[in-house]
Amino acid sequence: MRALILHANKFGTKVITKSNWPKGIEPEKRKSLAEDMKNCLVVFFCVENGDTEKQLGELYQEILKTADEVKTANLMIAPFVHLSKNIAKPNVAKELYEKLMKKFEKTNFIIKSSHFGYHKSLLLDIKGHPGSFRYREFY
Helix, strand or coil, X not given: CEEEEEEEEEEEEEEEEECCXXXXXXXXXXXXXXXXXXXXXXXXXXXXXXXXXXXXXXXHHHHHHHHHHHCCCEEEEEECHHHCCCECCHHHHXXXXXXXXXXXXXXXXXXXXXXXXXXXXXXEEECCCCCCEEEEECC
């Protein structure tokens, strides 16, 4: 599993169209076609072949640690297949994405997510302090 974690002033995303890659992807059903959030951690992550709940747990812990360090409770979870060439099957990626979202349900975090299975536009304004950009790999 790979992740790019960014401390942002603002993040925005808007659905353009359903994705047809990778083959077999089933986009999630959403009420809203757009999401935005200010002063947040944006967590772009990609599920790779062989990833399990172990890697998901490590990502979760990294998100908690980073959120504490940058002092934000706002989280934008963004599935982002473009971080790897060794991607998991779409159903596995979607399952782990949903499990990650569920881990935050009973926390004090304000959590939103970018749309799984869609091509979308992105607006990203990243803070410039040390630690505002983090790339992580979990094996």
